[in-house]
Amino acid sequence: MRNRLGVVKWRIRSLSERKLTTSARCFKAIDNGSEIGNNFPARAAQCPIKVQRARSTHAAVGTVLDTVSSAVKSWDEVPGPKPLPLLGNTWRFVPYIGGYSVEHVDKVCMSLRQKYGKCVKMAGLLGRPDMLFVFDAGEVERVFRGEDAAPHRPSMPSLNYYKHTLRKDFFGAEQDCAGVIAVHGDSWAAFRTKVSKVALSTSSAAQYTVPVAEVADAFVNRIRQIRDENLETPGDFLNEVNKWSLESLGLIALDTRLGCFESVEGSESQRLIDAVHTFFLSVGELELRAPWWRIYPTAMFRRYVAALDTILSVTLRHVERALKECEANGGSKSLLQDLVSAAGSRVAAVAALDLFLVGIDTTSNAVASTLYQLALRPEVQERLHEEITKVLQGRPLTPGDINQMPYLKACIKEVLRMFPVVIGNGRQLTKDTVICGYNIPKGTQVIFQHYVMGNSEEYFTNASEFRPERWIQRSMYKHHAFASLPFGFGKRMCLGRRFAELEMHIVLCKIVQAFKMEYHHQPLDYHIHPMYTPDGPLRLKFIDR
Numbered sequence: 001m002r003n004r005l006g007v008v009k010w011r012i013r014s015l016s017e018r019k020l021t022t023s024a025r026c027f028k029a030i031d032n033g034s035e036i037g038n039n040f041p042a043r044a045a046q047c048p049i050k051v052q053r054a055r056s057t058h059a060a061v062g063t064v065l066d067t068v069s070s071a072v073k074s075w076d077e078v079p080g081p082k083p084l085p086l087l088g089n090t091w092r093f094v095p096y097i098g099g100y101s102v103e104h105v106d107k108v109c110m111s112l113r114q115k116y117g118k119c120v121k122m123a124g125l126l127g128r129p130d131m132l133f134v135f136d137a138g139e140v141e142r143v144f145r146g147e148d149a150a151p152h153r154p155s156m157p158s159l160n161y162y163k164h165t166l167r168k169d170f171f172g173a174e175q176d177c178a179g180v181i182a183v184h185g186d187s188w189a190a191f192r193t194k195v196s197k198v199a200l201s202t203s204s205a206a207q208y209t210v211p212v213a214e215v216a217d218a219f220v221n222r223i224r225q226i227r228d229e230n231l232e233t234p235g236d237f238l239n240e241v242n243k244w245s246l247e248s249l250g251l252i253a254l255d256t257r258l259g260c261f262e263s264v265e266g267s268e269s270q271r272l273i274d275a276v277h278t279f280f281l282s283v284g285e286l287e288l289r290a291p292w293w294r295i296y297p298t299a300m301f302r303r304y305v306a307a308l309d310t311i312l313s314v315t316l317r318h319v320e321r322a323l324k325e326c327e328a329n330g331g332s333k334s335l336l337q338d339l340v341s342a343a344g345s346r347v348a349a350v351a352a353l354d355l356f357l358v359g360i361d362t363t364s365n366a367v368a369s370t371l372y373q374l375a376l377r378p379e380v381q382e383r384l385h386e387e388i389t390k391v392l393q394g395r396p397l398t399p400g401d402i403n404q405m406p407y408l409k410a411c412i413k414e415v416l417r418m419f420p421v422v423i424g425n426g427r428q429l430t431k432d433t434v435i436c437g438y439n440i441p442k443g444t445q446v447i448f449q450h451y452v453m454g455n456s457e458e459y460f461t462n463a464s465e466f467r468p469e470r471w472i473q474r475s476m477y478k479h480h481a482f483a484s485l486p487f488g489f490g491k492r493m494c495l496g497r498r499f500a501e502l503e504m505h506i507v508l509c510k511i512v513q514a515f516k517m518e519y520h521h522q523p524l525d526y527h528i529h530p531m532y533t534p535d536g537p538l539r540l541k542f543i544d545r
C-alpha cells in the first residue's frame with residue numbers, strides 16, 4: 001500500500017515537473033522577451049487569458065510539488081548489486097569469479113533490469129564514479145529534454161589524458177581547441193558550434209553521394225575478389241568492411257581516397273588502418289577494465305598512444321594539403337575545406353581526428369551486423385531489391401534517391417534497434433536530478449540502456465521480431481521514440497550521423513543490387529568488442545544477381 005502511494009506521488013511529481021518546466025520556460029521567455037518556439041511570447045502577449053492560465057498552472061504545480069517532494073527517495077535507496085567493502089562491484093567483472101563479463105554487458109544489463117527494475121545503481125567500480133542504469137524510456141526523454149547547454153557525456157578518460165596531458169602542446173588545456181570527443185563544458189560547446197553547422201547539414205552529406213557510391217562500388221568489387229570457391233567471404237570479412245568504412249570516411253573527413261582496398265604493407269593507408277584498429281581494440285580494454293594505465297603506462301596504453309600519434313600525424317598532413325588547395329582555389333568544395341575556411345586549420349585538424357576516432361568502427365560494425373541479419377532473411381532482401389530497382393530503373397544513384405527508399409532506411413533502423421552498435425549512451429549529471437523517483441546526485445554517470453529498451457515488449461510490439469515495416473506503418477506498431485536512440489539525442493547527438501547514414505544506405509543499396517546474401521554456418525551471438533557486433537567469422541555467401 002505504501003509503495004503504491006509512493007508510485008502515485010512520483011507520477012504526480014513527474015507530471016508536475018514537466019508542466020513546471022514548460023510554464024517556467026514560458027515565463028522566462030515572456031520576462032526576457034526571448035524566444036520559445038520563436039513566436040511564443042508574441043502570441044502569449046496577444047492572449048492574456050493564456051498567460052493567466054499559464055500563471056495559475058505554474059502556481060498550482062508549485063503547490064503540488066511542495067506536497068509530494070517528500071516522496072522522492074534517496075540515492076541510497078536505489079536498488080542494485082551491493083558493493084563489497086574494498087572490492088566494490090569491480091570483483092563482479094573478474095573472469096570466472098564475478099559472473100559479469102565486459103564482453104557480454106548486454107546480458108548483464110538484461111538481467112539487472114529483470115532483477116532490480118527500471119532504475120539500477122551500479123556503485124563501487126574501481127576508478128569510476130557511481131553509475132545509474134536507466135531502463136525507462138519516459139525518464140530517458142525527461143532527462144534528455146532537461147539537458148543544459150553543455151551536457152557532459154562520460155567517455156574515454158584515456159583519450160582525455162592523451163589530449164590534455166600527453167599532447168597538451170597540440171590540443172592545449174581543456175578550454176582550448178580540444179575537439180568534441182572526451183571534452184566537456186564551454187570548450188566542447190564552442191568547438192561543437194563551429195563544426196555542427198558544417199557536419200550536420202543534410203546538404204553537406206548529400207554532396208558526397210556520388211563519391212561515396214564510388215567507394216561502395218569498389219567494395220562490391222572487393223567482395224567479388226575475396227570470395228572463395230563457395231562464394232563465401234573469409235572469416236576476417238569485418239576487416240574488409242573496416243577498409244570500406246575508412247575509405248569512405250577518408251573521403252569525407254580528409255577529402256582524399258586513401259586506397260584502403262589496395263593498401264600494401266608499410267603504406268600510409270595501411271598504417272592508418274592499423275592505427276585505427278589498434279585504437280579501437282585498446283580503447284575498450286582501457287575504458288572498461290580496471291584503469292591501471294592511470295598508475296603506469298602499460299604496454300597496451302603505449303600502443304594506444306602510438307596509434308593516436310599516427311592518426312594525428314596523417315590527419316594533419318591532409319589538413320595542410322586541404323588548406324593549400326583552399327588557398328589556391330579561393331573557395332571550398334568539401335567538408336574539410338569548409339571547416340578550414342569557417343574555423344581555421346587547427347579546428348579542421350582536430351575535428352578530422354575526432355571524426356576518425358569514432359566514425360570508422362561504429363559504421364563498419366553497423367554494416368557488418370546489417371549484412372549478417374539480411375543474409376538470414378531472403379524475403380527482406382527481395383523486398384529491398386524490388387524497392388531499389390523501382391527507384392533507380394537501371395540508372396546510377398544520384399542525391400535524393402535514397403529518400404525514395406523507405407524500406408532500405410527502415411532495415412538499418414531495425415538492425416540498430418535490435419543490435420545497437422552502441423548499446424547504451426550516457427550523461428554525467430551536472431546537477432542533482434530526480435530520476436525514476438530517486439534523487440540522483442550530481443556527478444553520477446547515468447547510462448540509458450538502449451539495447452534493453454529497444455528489445456522490450458513494453459516499448460515495441462513483437463520486439464524480438466525483425467520487422468523493418470514497423471518504421472513505416474508506425475500506427476500499427478507500438479513504438480517509443482526514446483527507447484531506441486542509436487545516434488543519441490540532443491546537443492551531444494552523433495556529429496557524424498548524416499555521414500554514417502549516407503554511407504550505410506548507399507553501401508547497402510549497392511550490395512543488394514549486386515548480390516543475394518546467405519549464411520550457412522553456426523548462428524552468431526553478439527558481443528561487445530567494443531562495439532556490439534556479431535561474434536565469430538563473418539562467412540557470408542555473396543551470390544551474383
Ligand code: HEM
Nearest residue numbers: 180355359362363366486487488489492493494495496500
Ligand atoms: C552507425 C554509425 C554510428 C553510430 C551508431 C553512432 C553513434 C553515436 C552515439 C550514440 C554518440 C553519442 C551521442 C550522445 O551522446 O547523445 C555519438 C557521438 C559522436 N559521433 Fe557517432 N555514431 C556513428 C557514426 C559516426 C560517424 C561516421 C562519425 C564521423 C563522421 C561520428 C562522429 C561522432 C562524434 C564526433 C560524436 C561526438 C559528438 C559530441 O560529443 O559532441 N559518428 N555517435
